[in-house]
Amino acid sequence: MTDQMTGESIRIAMWSGPRNISTAMMRSFENRADTIVVDEPFYAVYLKETGLDHPGRDLILKEQPTSWQAVVDDLLAPLPKGKSIFYQKHMCHHMLPSIGLDWTKSFRNAFLVRDPRHMLASYIKSRPDVTLKDLGLERQLELFHMVADRIGKAPPVIDSADVQADPKGALMRLCEALDIPFDAAMLSWPKGPRDSDGVWAPWWYAGVERSTGFAGPNDASREAEFEKLDDDLKRIADAAMPIYEEMGRYRI
Numbered sequence: 564m565t566d567q568m569t570g571e572s573i574r575i576a577m578w579s580g581p582r583n584i585s586t587a588m589m590r591s592f593e594n595r596a597d598t599i600v601v602d603e604p605f606y607a608v609y610l611k612e613t614g615l616d617h618p619g620r621d622l623i624l625k626e627q628p629t630s631w632q633a634v635v636d637d638l639l640a641p642l643p644k645g646k647s648i649f650y651q652k653h654m655c656h657h658m659l660p661s662i663g664l665d666w667t668k669s670f671r672n673a674f675l676v677r678d679p680r681h682m683l684a685s686y687i688k689s690r691p692d693v694t695l696k697d698l699g700l701e702r703q704l705e706l707f708h709m710v711a712d713r714i715g716k717a718p719p720v721i722d723s724a725d726v727q728a729d730p731k732g733a734l735m736r737l738c739e740a741l742d743i744p745f746d747a748a749m750l751s752w753p754k755g756p757r758d759s760d761g762v763w764a765p766w767w768y769a770g771v772e773r774s775t776g777f778a779g780p781n782d783a784s785r786e787a788e789f790e791k792l793d794d795d796l797k798r799i800a801d802a803a804m805p806i807y808e809e810m811g812r813y814r815i
Contacts, residue, residue, distance in 0.1 A: 656699030
């Protein structure tokens, strides 16, 4: 499908934090015959500029461009023949102040949110050291307001809990908000890794590689995980909660 007004391909920027079913959502879109995807294209830029030591750092710096301008060139490149939608999974905390954002003006921007308590409980399984900035929620809210101010209305916000509770209903609403047709192929996908996965997959993607669709909610398990968080992590969750709740006011 192409944009009926311009005839151009549709490019979707999905803005998320880590541990937020963002990779499952990427799987969902990649299972469409008309769509290609990209996994966190600014990760190497972020690591190079911040100097942070994340799992797989050396591989990431080797495999991805470390110039944000080069990343943007890739995001704006023509799509392969037969593909008309380019779905891009972006981590909000990767978008450092030095990275220009003019390219987002031609994109359909959407925002994926999750209860920060559950983000933290999942995050520390792969990287024990975490701060509020690592969740990207403050930056996500800034990007949300930037897009809303530009288009004159709230861009679509989708909550991971809603997707897990009712995948078909949530994805139908998301597709409607993005002005693309819903495709039932988005509801399930083959098990295993993908060539499109970032090189950091061995540290983070074990669960999604076992999946064949969106896992249903397990509120009791999640609450038990939250209770295991230490006081420092609970303080991070408390600081993040108002941002999550503000974003949640606009969820579709």
